[in-house]
Amino acid sequence: MASSSVFETKNTKPRGSSEPTLLRLPIFILSLAFSSQTETYRRRAQKRHLGDKMSWTRRGFIASTLAFSAKPSFAETTVVRTPGYPWVVTLPNAPSGVALTFDDGPHPDHTPRLLDILGNEGVKATFFLIGRSVAAYPQIARQIVEQGHEVGNHTWNHPFLAEMPFASVLSEIDRTNRIIEDTTGKSPHVFRPPYGSFTGRQSARLAVERGMTTVFWSVDPHDWRRPGPDEVARRILQMARPGSIILTHDIHWGTVAAMPATIAGLRARNLATTLVSPTLA
Numbered sequence: 001m002a003s004s005s006v007f008e009t010k011n012t013k014p015r016g017s018s019e020p021t022l023l024r025l026p027i028f029i030l031s032l033a034f035s036s037q038t039e040t041y042r043r044r045a046q047k048r049h050l051g052d053k054m055s056w057t058r059r060g061f062i063a064s065t066l067a068f069s070a071k072p073s074f075a076e077t078t079v080v081r082t083p084g085y086p087w088v089v090t091l092p093n094a095p096s097g098v099a100l101t102f103d104d105g106p107h108p109d110h111t112p113r114l115l116d117i118l119g120n121e122g123v124k125a126t127f128f129l130i131g132r133s134v135a136a137y138p139q140i141a142r143q144i145v146e147q148g149h150e151v152g153n154h155t156w157n158h159p160f161l162a163e164m165p166f167a168s169v170l171s172e173i174d175r176t177n178r179i180i181e182d183t184t185g186k187s188p189h190v191f192r193p194p195y196g197s198f199t200g201r202q203s204a205r206l207a208v209e210r211g212m213t214t215v216f217w218s219v220d221p222h223d224w225r226r227p228g229p230d231e232v233a234r235r236i237l238q239m240a241r242p243g244s245i246i247l248t249h250d251i252h253w254g255t256v257a258a259m260p261a262t263i264a265g266l267r268a269r270n271l272a273t274t275l276v277s278p279t280l281a
């Protein structure tokens with residue numbers, strides 16, 4: 001995909017420079033083209049009943065948001081780097097890989113057990129952590145990073161975000177970024193909205209204002225309904241294909257117990273596991 005550098009703005013001019021104003025039109029046009037590209041993912045998501053199809057109105061709205069965010073305040077930062085993908089539903093650059101993602105941790109019992117399994121299997125995964133749980137179990141959050149996994153942001157309180165004012169959304173995300181960074185030394189580049197409750201506009205603004213990509217999913221085994229480990233593994237393997245982002249939760253025993261069979265099944269189908277961020281470059 002050729003869009004990774006579209007929104008990368010380098011500006012070392014003093015505050016008040018007129019250059020960002022001149023950037024607005026090209027950013028607007030490129031954003032229109034860009035969001036039509038990401039709509040491919042939206043369409044795939046819709047087929048699986050995971051999201052709504054993006055209209056031209058919404059595309060224009062996102063393009064306007066991005067364009068008008070390029071205001072002189074950008075000049076305060078030496079380099080403003082916004083990800084090429086404001087949001088993803090599948091992995092953009094992983095032709096044969098899938099991403100295992102675990103939400104809602106760290107959990108005091110299940111997460112360490114999962115880490116043992118992943119360690120034994122030599123598999124790396126992406127953990128979307130809840131800020132208040134990182135505060136409660138900092139040692140486990142550190143273990144996740146020490147063992148080479150990626151940490152993402154899953155808000156502090158796990159609210160529905162789509163209807164919230166953006167300032168409140170940012171405060172949930174910032175507070176969580178801070179504790180993850182203070183605890184693990186890593187600052188998250190990826191964000192997963194609880195319940196998938198996040199608008200295209202919110203994703204676009206998060207990309208512009210925090211440089212984070214919103215990560216949805218394309219495989220959902222509904223493990224939170226606790227159907228049992230065998231069924232969780234069966235559902236994942238039935239749906240997984242190259243580029244899948246697999247949504248699970250490491251706060252359920254059955255999900256963790258499903259991982260050895262899941263990993264073996266993915267291997268049998270030559271689906272390598274990958275972290276999310278490296279596929280966004």
Ligand SMILES: [Zn+2]
Binds near residue numbers: 104154158194195
């Ligand atoms: Zn969650």
